[in-house]
Amino acid sequence: MKRNDMNKEHESYELKWAGERDAEEYKKQLARERRESLALRNVEGVRIRDLEAQMKANDFHNEHESYELKWAGERDANEYKKQLARERRESFELRNAEGRHARDVEATMKANEWQKEHESYELKWASERDAEEYEKQLARERRESLNLRNAEGRRIRDNEHEMKRNDMNKEHESYELK
Numbered sequence: 001m002k003r004n005d006m007n008k009e010h011e012s013y014e015l016k017w018a019g020e021r022d023a024e025e026y027k028k029q030l031a032r033e034r035r036e037s038l039a040l041r042n043v044e045g046v047r048i049r050d051l052e053a054q055m056k057a058n059d060f061h062n063e064h065e066s067y068e069l070k071w072a073g074e075r076d077a078n079e080y081k082k083q084l085a086r087e088r089r090e091s092f093e094l095r096n097a098e099g100r101h102a103r104d105v106e107a108t109m110k111a112n113e114w115q116k117e118h119e120s121y122e123l124k125w126a127s128e129r130d131a132e133e134y135e136k137q138l139a140r141e142r143r144e145s146l147n148l149r150n151a152e153g154r155r156i157r158d159n160e161h162e163m164k165r166n167d168m169n170k171e172h173e174s175y176e177l178k
Helices: 002-177
Strands: none
């Protein structure tokens, strides 16, 4: 029995030691698994932090590009506004030049019209003077003609009167002679 007890005790120690070895082995395995898990979690954490850093860098890059695009758009808008203002000034200058040209043409046409109207009045006045001169000339010619006809008539009447007197004198002389 003693042997049996000893065997049993020995078996019990063997089982205890085997259990302790199994427990030690299990603890080592748990520690190894824990280290592996920590290593995996560490790797995963690094990967996630790298991914987050990359995403953050991408966000910063995208935000920077957004600002660059915004600023470029603002510069383009300012350039467009400047171009519109320049085109508006050029349009005003062109319209001003066209207006000035139109006013100059209108003034020239008006001056030409006034010149023609003045020339027309000059011609009218010249023709009226010519007509008056012609009427005066006709009146003068009529007076001269009347004077000539009067003189001719007087001469003829005087001649006739002279001839009548001569005839009467001749007749009177002929009566005296008779």
